[in-house]
Amino acid sequence: MxxxxxxxxxxxxxxxxxxxxxxxxxxxxxxxxxxxxxxxxxxxxFIELHHHTPPMLGFFVGNNFLSIADFVSTSSIRAASRFPIEWSAIDSRHGRVLLRTALTRRLSPYGGSNAAVLCAGAAGGCGHLGCHRGHFLVVLVGIGFAYIYSSEAGAWTSQTSADAQQHHHCRLSLAPSVLLGSALYFMVCASSYDLVFGASNAFLKYDLDTGKMCLVRLPPGFSSKRTVLMAAENGELGLAWVEGSMLYQWSRNKPAGRTDNVGLWAQSRAIELEMLLPADAISNSIDAIGSANGVGVIFLRTHVGIFTFDLRSSQVKKVSEARHYGSVLPYVSFYYTPPSRPVTCNV
Structure with a gap:
């Protein structure tokens, strides 16, 4: 036997x-x-055989970054298609999804903030392949302040940054954050218009180890573009956007020996989508609306639906017929049996 x-x-x-x-x-x-x-x-x-690379099982979608509630599966699993109407998803990482309720949105005094969820051992070398039931952190960040919830301690702690408070007129975009090393990166919007339409001219870096935060400007000309923040192939911070039928990628490289936040932006790739997308998808209304970090996928919205573009294979796949979605939140994880109920942490 x-x-x-x-x-x-x-x-x-x-x-x-x-x-x-x-x-x-x-x-x-x-x-x-x-x-x-x-x-x-x-x-x-199972994880070792598949090279420790979790798949994208699906993604949450919404009309804009103010409401992301529907789930679209890209795998064989069929999860519930929608959360309760008063819930929305705002982040997903390390096998977890961070949700907020309508009550939280009404009562929260932290306008212009964003939040992230991550494994409590993210800065300590955890491989994040089976830590989804372990302790976690929720990081609520705004311009000049941060609140961190620890599930292990069951409590919130707060930090402030006088340097970042100089930019109090700015607001954090509700686009998903990017985790690189021990730092979280959030897109910054200069106005409510930019907040809704995804334009940005800077990003906020928050270091989980030191509690320091700083505002870093994007290269000139980016403020009018719908830009997606992502992890670049070189392990540094990256940007992606579409202009016409061209998908552009930029990455930020830190000069050797520099320990500050100085970085040089350079274009890393320019991809002609006209030869990859179906003919009926090519128009001037193509937008990059999200990325799945860890699996090298960028989401493209066209007038005939949403497509994924695989940065490694250059393959394009249609994943939704919907045309009105303005934001996506990928769920990347090996599949595990879900807990019987969500874990809550009140703000």
């Missing part, structure tokens, strides 16, 4: 990570298979 179990395990290990429904069906075959698939050893081998 042991040899049979080993044979079954080898077959199950080769199920693609973006096909979690097949794993769920296999777990329902019998108790023996369910114990096999639920074992930590199987999960560890």
């Amino acid at each position: 042991l040899e049979l179990d080993e044979l079954v395990e080898e077959v199950l290990l080769h199920i693609p990570p973006d096909d979690p429904a097949s794993l769920l069906r296999a777990a329902l075959v019998c108790r023996r298979w369910r114990r096999l698939i639920s074992a930590p050893a199987f999960r560890r081998r």
Whole structure:
């Protein structure tokens, strides 16, 4: 029987990570298979076999960054298509999704802020492949202030930055943040118009280790563009936007030996989408509306639907017929059995 179990395990290990429904069906075959698939050893081998790279299982979508509630699956799993109407998703990372309620939006005194969720061991070298049930942090950031919730302590702490408070007239975009090393990066908008339409002229860097934050300007000419903040292929901060039928990528490189926030922006790629997208999708209304960090995917909105562009393979895939969505929040994770109820932390 042991040899049979080993044979079954080898077959199950080769199920693609973006096909979690097949794993769920296999777990329902019998108790023996369910114990096999639920074992930590199987999960560890499954992750190792697939090169420690979690797949994108789907994404949350909304009309703009003020409301993201619908979930679109890009895998075989079919989750509930919508949260309760008073909930919306504002961040997703390390197998978790950060939600807020309508009550939180009405009562929150921190206008122009944004928030992020991450594993509590993010700065300590955690691989984030099975930490989704462990302790986590929620980071609420605005211009000049930050509040950090620790699930381990069950409490909030606060920090302020006099340097960033000089830019009190600015607001943080509600676009998803980017985590690079021990720092979170948030897009900054200079006006309510920019907040709704995704234009930005700067980003805010918040260092989780030191609690310091600083505002960094984007290169000249970016303020009128709908720009997506992302992790570049070189591990540095990156930008993506579409002009005409061209997708442009820029990355920020820090000169060797510099320990401050000085960085040089340079264009890294220019991709002609006309040869990749279907003919009926090519128009002047193509926009980059999001990115899935870790899997190298950029979301493109066209007048015939939403497409993903894989930066590694240059493959394009249509993932939604919807044309009105203005924002996306990818969910990137190996599939795990969800908890029975969400964990809450009141602001």
